[in-house]
Amino acid sequence: MGVTSVLARWASTSVRVLVVEVPGSDESRMLLEAELGRRGWSVALSPADADLLAVCGIPGDELRAACDLVWNQLPGPRTRVSVTTAAALPALLDGAVAHLVDDSRQREDARARSQPVAAEDPTPDAGEHEGMSHEDMDHEDMDHGDMDHGAMDMPMPGGIPLAGGGDDRDGLEMDMLNVPLGPVLPHWPAGLVVDCVLQGDVIVSAKARILQAASAPTEASEQAMTDVVDARRRIIRLCDQASQLLALAGWQAAEQNARRLRDDSLRGADLTDHGAALDRLRRRVERSTLLRWSLKGLKLTGSATRDDGADLSIRHRLIGWLREAAELAGTIPGGGPIAAHDANRAQEAQEAQDALDALPDLLRGTDLGTARLLIAGLGLDTAALRETHEHSHD
Amino acid sequence: MTEPIVQVSPAWAVLAPLALLLFALAGAGLNGALVARSAGRPVRSGAGAPFAQVARLLRQRRQVTVAADVLLWRIGAGGLLVVAILKILVIPLGPWTLADLDVGVVWFNTMDVMIWALFWLIGWGANSAHALVGGYRFLSLAVSYELPLMFALITPAVAARSLRVGDVVAAQHDLWFVIWMPVAFVIFCGSVIAFSSWGPFATGAGRDIAGGFLADVSGVDRLLILTGRYAVLAAGAAFAVPLFLGGGAGPLLPDWLWTIVKTALVLAAFVAIRHRVPTIRPDRFAEVAWIIVLPAALLQVLVVAIIAVGS
Numbered sequence: 001m002g003v004t005s006v007l008a009r010w011a012s013t014s015v016r017v018l019v020v021e022v023p024g025s026d027e028s029r030m031l032l033e034a035e036l037g038r039r040g041w042s043v044a045l046s047p048a049d050a051d052l053l054a055v056c057g058i059p060g061d062e063l064r065a066a067c068d069l070v071w072n073q074l075p076g077p078r079t080r081v082s083v084t085t086a087a088a089l090p091a092l093l094d095g096a097v098a099h100l101v102d103d104s105r106q107r108e109d110a111r112a113r114s115q116p117v118a119a120e121d122p123t124p125d126a127g128e129h130e131g132m133s134h135e136d137m138d139h140e141d142m143d144h145g146d147m148d149h150g151a152m153d154m155p156m157p158g159g160i161p162l163a164g165g166g167d168d169r170d171g172l173e174m175d176m177l178n179v180p181l182g183p184v185l186p187h188w189p190a191g192l193v194v195d196c197v198l199q200g201d202v203i204v205s206a207k208a209r210i211l212q213a214a215s216a217p218t219e220a221s222e223q224a225m226t227d228v229v230d231a232r233r234r235i236i237r238l239c240d241q242a243s244q245l246l247a248l249a250g251w252q253a254a255e256q257n258a259r260r261l262r263d264d265s266l267r268g269a270d271l272t273d274h275g276a277a278l279d280r281l282r283r284r285v286e287r288s289t290l291l292r293w294s295l296k297g298l299k300l301t302g303s304a305t306r307d308d309g310a311d312l313s314i315r316h317r318l319i320g321w322l323r324e325a326a327e328l329a330g331t332i333p334g335g336g337p338i339a340a341h342d343a344n345r346a347q348e349a350q351e352a353q354d355a356l357d358a359l360p361d362l363l364r365g366t367d368l369g370t371a372r373l374l375i376a377g378l379g380l381d382t383a384a385l386r387e388t389h390e391h392s393h394d
Numbered sequence: 395m396t397e398p399i400v401q402v403s404p405a406w407a408v409l410a411p412l413a414l415l416l417f418a419l420a421g422a423g424l425n426g427a428l429v430a431r432s433a434g435r436p437v438r439s440g441a442g443a444p445f446a447q448v449a450r451l452l453r454q455r456r457q458v459t460v461a462a463d464v465l466l467w468r469i470g471a472g473g474l475l476v477v478a479i480l481k482i483l484v485i486p487l488g489p490w491t492l493a494d495l496d497v498g499v500v501w502f503n504t505m506d507v508m509i510w511a512l513f514w515l516i517g518w519g520a521n522s523a524h525a526l527v528g529g530y531r532f533l534s535l536a537v538s539y540e541l542p543l544m545f546a547l548i549t550p551a552v553a554a555r556s557l558r559v560g561d562v563v564a565a566q567h568d569l570w571f572v573i574w575m576p577v578a579f580v581i582f583c584g585s586v587i588a589f590s591s592w593g594p595f596a597t598g599a600g601r602d603i604a605g606g607f608l609a610d611v612s613g614v615d616r617l618l619i620l621t622g623r624y625a626v627l628a629a630g631a632a633f634a635v636p637l638f639l640g641g642g643a644g645p646l647l648p649d650w651l652w653t654i655v656k657t658a659l660v661l662a663a664f665v666a667i668r669h670r671v672p673t674i675r676p677d678r679f680a681e682v683a684w685i686i687v688l689p690a691a692l693l694q695v696l697v698v699a700i701i702a703v704g705s
Contacts, residue, residue: 014446037433200530368527
């Protein structure tokens, strides 16, 4: 018993957490990430790497089904929490650790789940889960590949129909694979699913959709916020977007820098020095020749940009975010009123909708890495989208 | 550079993996400490992170994906550590070496070519899109770094007129090779970081593809792969010492200790670079590797060959 309990205790100091963000719950996600940082835990990149599944917000039916599917892919010992309020966060995570180190309960969990897996159905009802799972190609997300291909006569290893062929961009025939990206991916807009057809790692075609939160709008408190708070929210959001983009660009130090600035604003820290710190980060990003070279040629085109028609490079977008955040932070201590963001809410929603509509064209012909950077560069606010949907449904 | 390199009894070989694992652990600890520092946490807790990670992965069950190629997957996962151990066999520790091969430099090169297969197999085995993309990203990176690496490895051998690692060390009696073949040294270091899929070259395990070839590995397999990555990084750092940094040469300390100190310093530099720079996209890198790095490596060999023939 001694060894296992020692192992469990050591393991519990570095829990890896798979974070699922429900649209509109970005604040819970950020608070969770900040708390993870304080504990020295880290965010998992995939279910196989995770001990804890943390769902931020209350997901709608589709998103909940996706979470359940991902939950099945956690190797275990595993536990899951639902993060809805900031107040109980430390206690919630403490409870999760207690559950993780509890060997008898984990053994029970393993026994319970080993039964259905053993009796695995070789012909899964893929349609039911289609497009909801995480990226790894379980039979569920391999979905119906190209069934029009007379797949019934073909060998189906593990119940997966073989991929069909198609001409690639060089005119060679290459397998086409249907892979849904999202909704559970690190550094990915909340609730977004992009159903891609891949040839190699090149996206042939893509369709974007949003898995919504449960329809229980609790936006009342938001409406009452003052201009200054609104500006702070904007800073937080800009820092968050910048850190996501930097993470995808693989620049860990700068990412953490942006993240720390975000968490400071989130905590309500004094923003006097913030403008200077953000400015330093911006200069650092601007100066990096490696980043410039690495992001070279990545542009948001067409209707994806705010400035109509003009292409906008991802790098300039990133620098623009940091500059805007620095300027906003600089104005707050002065106490002057910021141009109210509330008035722009409808506009924000329109921008988000435009960005979403532009996604398929933007992604066609790009490789996965480029696509991820472009999507991060869009700064898609899926929560704003939800508001337009609600308005349009009214 | 007092005594010639001697081959010791194979019985000492049991110590080699142990030393390598200690280096791997030290590398992981340094990485953890650097992560903790940039996140504003106490450095000490970060340095202990590898132990927590090992405990965690030992407790974790293996998750197998549907229709996974389990055999090849496991070969890939376990192979990295094996390759790293085979690599260090030819590296002299001060005056002693386990295998004084007359083609020691080629031996090292052979082992790093095996890494091509291993990372690709890890990506292939999982039967999942992101993992496979990760595996192929590594291959495209390998196509870029391998030829420059070969020429960087051959440069000291040309100067020493021998492929035996002991001879290369002896040839640096007067002047370390790093001084007059800096280009080869830099290319060698870059390639070591690349074949360890580390830092700016870690695109195969990138965040944008959910961990790439690591996306679906869990439990002991993941532990083996992560340890293996640090081990090949450490083996590469150790090989820089006899090749470019004069082997065990140095004042005051005994030769074997100098070898260890130099290895540790090179390894620390390799680990630290991860925190300083963004990743380099493999498609971008191919261009630079073939148009700038490869000619630079050839030029370096040419210059060294002319000097070696002239002297």
